[in-house]
Amino acid sequence: xxxxxxxxxxxxxxxxxxxxxxxFLWFVLTSFKSQIxxxxxxxxxxxxxxxxxxxxxxxxxRLLYYIRNSVIVAxxxxxxxLVVATPAAYALARLRMAGKAWILGGLLCVAMFPHIVIAGxxxxxxxxxxxxxxxxxxxxxxxxxxxxxAVWVLTTFFHELPFELEEAARIDGxxxxxxxxxxxxxxxxxxxxxxxxxxFIYAWNEFFFALLILTDPEHQTLPVGIALFQGEFTMPWxxxxxxxxxxxxxxxxxxxxxxxxxxxxxxxxxxKG
Amino acid sequence: xxxxxxxHIEKTFGRTPVLHDVSLEAGDGEFVVLLGxxxxxxxxxxxxxxxxxxxxxxxxxxxxxxxxxxPPSDRDIAMVFQxxxxxxHLTVRENLAFxxxxxxxxxxxxQARIAETAALLEIHDLLDRKPRELSGGQQQRVAxxxxxxxxxxxxxxxxxxxxxxxxxxxxxxxxxxxxxxRLGTTMVYVTHDQAEAMTLGNTIAVxxxxxxxxxxxxxQIYHEPGNxxxxxxxxxxxxxxxxxxxxxxxxxxxFRAGELTLRVPFQAHDLVGADSGIxxxxxxxxxxxxxxxxxxxxxxxxxxxLIENLGGDSIVYLVIQGQSLVARTSPVLRQHAGDSVxxxxxxxxxxxxxxxxxxxxx
Numbered sequence: 014x015x016x017x018x019x020x021x022x023x024x025x026x027x028x029x030x031x032x033x034x035x036x037f038l039w040f041v042l043t044s045f046k047s048q049i050x051x052x053x054x055x056x057x058x059x060x061x062x063x064x065x066x067x068x069x070x071x072x073x074x075r076l077l078y079y080i081r082n083s084v085i086v087a088x089x090x091x092x093x094x095l096v097v098a099t100p101a102a103y104a105l106a107r108l109r110m111a112g113k114a115w116i117l118g119g120l121l122c123v124a125m126f127p128h129i130v131i132a133g134x135x136x137x138x139x140x141x142x143x144x145x146x147x148x149x150x151x152x153x154x155x156x157x158x159x160x161x162x163a164v165w166v167l168t169t170f171f172h173e174l175p176f177e178l179e180e181a182a183r184i185d186g187x188x189x190x191x192x193x194x195x196x197x198x199x200x201x202x203x204x205x206x207x208x209x210x211x212x213f214i215y216a217w218n219e220f221f222f223a224l225l226i227l228t229d230p231e232h233q234t235l236p237v238g239i240a241l242f243q244g245e246f247t248m249p250w251x252x253x254x255x256x257x258x259x260x261x262x263x264x265x266x267x268x269x270x271x272x273x274x275x276x277x278x279x280x281x282x283x284x285k286g
Numbered sequence: 287x288x289x290x291x292x293x294h295i296e297k298t299f300g301r302t303p304v305l306h307d308v309s310l311e312a313g314d315g316e317f318v319v320l321l322g323x324x325x326x327x328x329x330x331x332x333x334x335x336x337x338x339x340x341x342x343x344x345x346x347x348x349x350x351x352x353x354x355x356x357p358p359s360d361r362d363i364a365m366v367f368q369x370x371x372x373x374x375h376l377t378v379r380e381n382l383a384f385x386x387x388x389x390x391x392x393x394x395x396x397q398a399r400i401a402e403t404a405a406l407l408e409i410h411d412l413l414d415r416k417p418r419e420l421s422g423g424q425q426q427r428v429a430x431x432x433x434x435x436x437x438x439x440x441x442x443x444x445x446x447x448x449x450x451x452x453x454x455x456x457x458x459x460x461x462x463x464x465x466x467x468r469l470g471t472t473m474v475y476v477t478h479d480q481a482e483a484m485t486l487g488n489t490i491a492v493x494x495x496x497x498x499x500x501x502x503x504x505x506q507i508y509h510e511p512g513n514x515x516x517x518x519x520x521x522x523x524x525x526x527x528x529x530x531x532x533x534x535x536x537x538x539x540x541f542r543a544g545e546l547t548l549r550v551p552f553q554a555h556d557l558v559g560a561d562s563g564i565x566x567x568x569x570x571x572x573x574x575x576x577x578x579x580x581x582x583x584x585x586x587x588x589x590x591x592l593i594e595n596l597g598g599d600s601i602v603y604l605v606i607q608g609q610s611l612v613a614r615t616s617p618v619l620r621q622h623a624g625d626s627v628x629x630x631x632x633x634x635x636x637x638x639x640x641x642x643x644x645x646x647x648x
Binding site for chain 1: 336338357358359363364365367368369371373374375384385388389432436
């Protein structure tokens with residue numbers, strides 16, 4: 014790298030990091046402010062460290078309900094999507110079959126549909142099935158929307174694993190299933206982590222379908238719940254900020270814990286292991 | 287008892303035939319090498335023996351038992367793969383134990399077998415490492431170990447030394463030979479390297495285009511190649527081949543290829559067929575010398591085009607009567623490029639219609 018380019022690159026990186034962190038920092042700060050500080054003009058930067066918004070978000074706005082609903086929906090989505098995507102991806106990576114490229118391309122197309130396009134049909138289907146205002150009614154479209162990505166990530170991963178390993182396992186006495194769970198899955202762990210986290214994050218953050226399908230507050234997930242904190246005449250900024258921090262925390266923890274594995278997962282296929 | 291018998295094996299991938307009517311028999315304890323250029327079907331044949339690939343027709347017998355219906359795990363075989371195929375997430379010890387564990391062997395037996403194998407291959411220091419912490423040569427040893435530890439009836443090797451550097455390859459070759467002597471188990475070894483084939487095999491099966499070209503002992507394959515392909519494939523540098531026409535005289539065969547005319551001592555009654563025709567004449571580079579000719583030699587004047595000095599010996603590129611001829615001489619030749627020399631040739635190989643014509647013993 015040439016020398017004059019370095020400061021420019023570092024500056025660019027800093028700008029990007031600060032730019033994306035700024036809103037997050039602002040609502041973290043806001044969440045620790047008092048009601049007076051929130052409404053102060055000119056705005057105060059540094060909060061006085063009050064936890065008032067957290068307690069009121071939890072007690073008055075039923076935040077725990079929303080968290081529970083989100084855990085159920087995102088958890089179920091992730092488990093189902095992974096259980097379906099793993100064998101599908103394995104088959105796509107390993108079997109000699111016609112039209113493999115079409116299947117993978119088709120999956121990609123499905124993943125790219127704008128949500129608004131399928132909103133109507135999804136709503137109608139769920140209405141017929143009685144899935145409106147139920148958790149499974151939300152899990153169903155989430156699974157079908159996250160499957161393409163999960164299948165893609167896992168297919169790339171399985172593809173990278175030398176087939177010789179499975180043949181060696183078969184000679185060593187494994188059946189196809191034994192070879193899959195004793196040899197292939199442990200080695201594809203980074204891919205599984207990546208797919209798991211991407212799926213979970215999607216289901217945890219999704220707003221549009223959650224708003225459409227869940228009108229009953231009993232079943233609403235975090236993003237919808239937080240959005241509906243807003244009253245007819247009030248905008249409880251502090252509580253919204255506190256709830257957002259709580260909603261974001263699990264994702265940050267997961268991503269930090271598995272950062273290395275995710276990077277491995279996303280760069281699979283780019284570099285030869 | 288036969289260690290391995292292949293009967294009329296055929297294989298097609300889709301519509302592409304890759305193996306044609308391959309039959310082979312290996313005695314118990316024999317070391318068979320499948321030798322051929324890449325794409326000749328030798329690896330496919332090995333995979334069919336292993337059960338990793340079903341044959342289209344024909345049958346495989348291991349230790350006197352037909353194994354066509356058996357999966358790889360029940361064929362009592364072990365295979366060493368080209369890229370070793372060690373399980374990356376398991377330690378060397380677990381790699382060795384894996385096959386025994388899958389077969390439900392008791393722990394004590396597994397431990398004893400691992401200790402025995404580790405001693406044999408001198409890998410006890412590596413047992414608790416992961417494969418990625420090993421050098422290529424060490425991985426190779428562990429891969430062998432994983433095969434040996436199971437004590438199978440038949441070993442299959444798929445170009446196991448091709449990923450090692452030249453020096454390591456030579457030393458592993460020697461070790462493999464010793465190992466075979468010690469274990470006395472039937473081994474089938476796939477390679478495209480003729481030096482490996484010549485040094486390791488009791489029997490070599492030379493393959494090309496999905497067919498076995500010749501099966502024989504290494505010296506047979508070398509001294510009596512059955513067809514021009516085998517003649518050209520075995521030997522380095524390759525055999526000199528002249529395409530031309532022959533005419534039989536009473537005690538000699540006159541061979542013409544372009545401007546080149548060679549008169550080779552020959553007994554006419556050895557040749558079944560016509561007195562004249564089209565043929566291929568071959569001479570190994572090591573059968574071309576620059577010493578004064580003896581009675582059975584054929585001497586031809588030529589010029590040296592180029593000399594490659596290899597230290598112990600040299601490869602000499604000559605032009606004789608408009609044809610090029612390669613010679614391998616030892617010790618190193620004193621002449622220079624451009625010098626005129628007399629090349630003396632012996633041990634000719636004659637092929638007609640792609641088949642070797644036996645030469646009278648000379």
